[in-house]
Amino acid sequence: MPFKPVVALVGRPNVGKSTLFNRLTRSRAALVADFSGLTRDRHYGEGRVGDYPFIAIDTGGFEPVAKDGILLEMARQTKQAIAESDVVIFLVDGRAGVNAHDHEIADLLRKSGQRRIILAVNKAEGMGMAATGDFHELGLGQPRPISAAHGDGIVDLIELALRDLVEPLPEPPDEDEFGDAADAAGLDGDDENAPLPEGKFRALPVDHRIKLAIVGRPNVGKSTLINTLLGEERVIAFDMPGTTRDAIEIDFERDGKRYTLIDTAGLRKRGKVFEAVEKFSVIKTLQAIEACNVVLLMLDAQTEISEQDAHIAGFVLETGRALVVAINKWDGLDADQRERIQREFERKLRFLSFARMHTISALRGAGVKALLKSVNLAHAAAFAKLSTPKLTRELQAAIEQQQPPRKGIFRPKMRYAHQGGQNPPLVIVHGNALDAIPDSYRRYLETRFRNAFDLGGTPLRIEFKSSHNPYAQDKDK
Template sequence: MNPVITIVGRPNVGKSTLFNRLTRSRDALVADFSGLTRDRHYGKGRIGERAFICVDTGGFEPVAKTGIVAEMAKQTKQAVAESDIVIFLVDGRLGMAPQDRVIADFLRKTGRPVILAVNKTEGMQAGVVTADFHELGLGEPFPISSAHGDGVRGLIDDALDSLGIAEPDEEELANDPNRPMKIAVVGRPNVGKSTLINKLIGEERVIAFDMPGTTRDAIEVPFERNGKPYILVDTAGLRRRGKVFEAIEKFSVVKTLQAIADCNVVILMLDAQQDISEQDAHIAGFIVEAGRALVVAVNKWDGIDAYVKERARLEIAQKLRFLDFANVHPISAKKGTGLKELFKDVDSAYAAAMAKLPTPRLTRILQEAIEHQQPKRVGMGRPKLRYAHQGGMNPPIVVIHGTSLSGVTDSYKRYLEGRFRDVFKLRGTPLRIQMNTAKNPYVDADKGKKGKKR
């Protein structure tokens, strides 16, 4: 499971700047709740091959008793409780403030690992700017610059190293016959996620209640089906961000993101009796960004007439068209209909995500695709795609080598993706196409000749 790194500090020390640098962009995995300084943001960060969940909190005043400041402190305390490690950010230019001592005392009492980071140290001597902060008693202060990126890589490397986190070998895990497949069931509140899990395992293992928000945490439930071990993960329903009010529910969102990142296959549940919403598309975006194999289950299919069924099919095809790689199954979690076909596709989606793609066959498919349709010209030339090999799995990554590949259009990449999918039967998993342009050996030589002429 990806670790949670929470950034804590008093107002205006650069927490959000550090968060934005770690997450690189406010993409689908970042939820911007209203009130940037009051609420928190969460996002997916990555340093090298190691991924983590990053949480940005509002300005922290632990002793606040009433008002919005107290609510901000309550959320930050909950964030610290849910985190694996805390980055305590202070302002190196303003120096240590009395509030920093109060926050340090609070963090010591929580027992959570803490790394003290001194921000805004660009252009200053590290020993001088960090000197005052030694008295906080939180170990060696780490000088960084959130705005310029100085020291940020080393800070996160130290944080992850202190947790002893190693990146799993996906190929080794896939070849382990005793490792159960982990399946996360996600969707909006009250679509029937807990009901589906209870029906699959044959008992009331998780609370299923006709009220949105019943499930607050990600619950893992081991079970066997046809002699094969699985782990089902029941997650909290992800609401539209304007509807998420309670602090505990907002951290249910973090747990759901962790469950998606940690699973092998995601079952995205939709409600056939409701329209496909923008939030359904957001959840689907989380899954695609994480690169997880996917099966779509349209629940409560038994309770609608033929007209509504046809409208639901059209809505899914239009609003979730970026999920065209995934199979869609109408089911009834309550009655148990359609579950056999659903799990058949869960198994095939996982097999596709972990498929091995031989280099000779990939290159042959690439050359056949080029013969059928060449990429568009760029200026006077045309991109030359020479060979391809597999660059990773879960999701499968196809790396294509050649020259002038920056000119390959997105539509041509989708064309190649379709060819690879058809041949290798990669149904149910995202597929990444990466272009690796060879360096022109004559560029430096030409520059040298021009220099000599001068």
């Protein structure tokens, strides 16, 4: 794999880092809004400008002097990105001018020992070099005017940043990498399954990766679990609901298995989603569920299983994704409380009986190894290949044990079955008068097929197709 330098985008809040990140990676991966402090975690993506491939890191608004709270955690994430990078692009706002925060960041970058720092003056469309005048005082060399929203100056900026660091690719792209603003929105972007970096430069191949979305209500421990799996503070885990706003994808490997973890924003009840930013976060979470292979639904053992937990589980079931359930913070309960939570789970989420349930402590790492084993089994079940002869034999055995009920004087007749899809597995049953088969018999067949082919952890869909009756029209006459 060729060497790919790492480019970190750093700057104070709302200077356009996420807009530039989306343009460089030709994606919509990072949330963008006219809202200060939207990005919080490090966000990786693969980019290419002209002949230069690289890895970009989007960071949150940087306040180096933050003493505590969420701002301190965001600053730690940014400092880690600087430490991982080969080049830092320091983004400033050409329309707002230089301010005290810019000076603080410039001082920190000088002390970091980073060998290449590029000062980019964003929002300079229509202003040219006039936008850069005030920024010479930062002492970071010649400021470069750009427009992340319109693409002005981006190619020159990246070529300057990566010169002497990486060999250009042998063939330039057929299309102009940076045209109008529609390109920046990612309309012709890279494959959504493109790998993200693990560590500094290593990226995992696209094949044989399990995309695992971790979902649940706010503050159940999703980010804590990801940090425990990775063994580092990769995402901000803070005792405040709504800390995670974006869907962060992270590649890692455990026991020879490759995964892409997706940390998602906590899903609230619809009536409690007030901010526009939070609404976008909910959309990103729902998209992550639809795009993944396996969903890990996290519940909080120290609160009751709520209606919102059931709504999230229902959406996962509706999308047909394989599912594993983890009840977190289990270590803080006594025997009576544990028994109560298990009864609640069986009563309120009984429609998830196909999913394996684990009790864990994300903070201490208890139960995490068994959790990943269930994820692997659920993924294997979701993509299982079911042979037509075996399906048909199991169908005939199910009929011999219990025939479908009659409708009037006719009884539905099922002849054979075959697989019609994966993730979730789809079984198509052919026969006559199958429209009359009730849901109870459908569930009976689901149980038979699930047990026969070891499909625990994934929903199973059954579709009935009745043969055409060539005499139906004559009968109607």
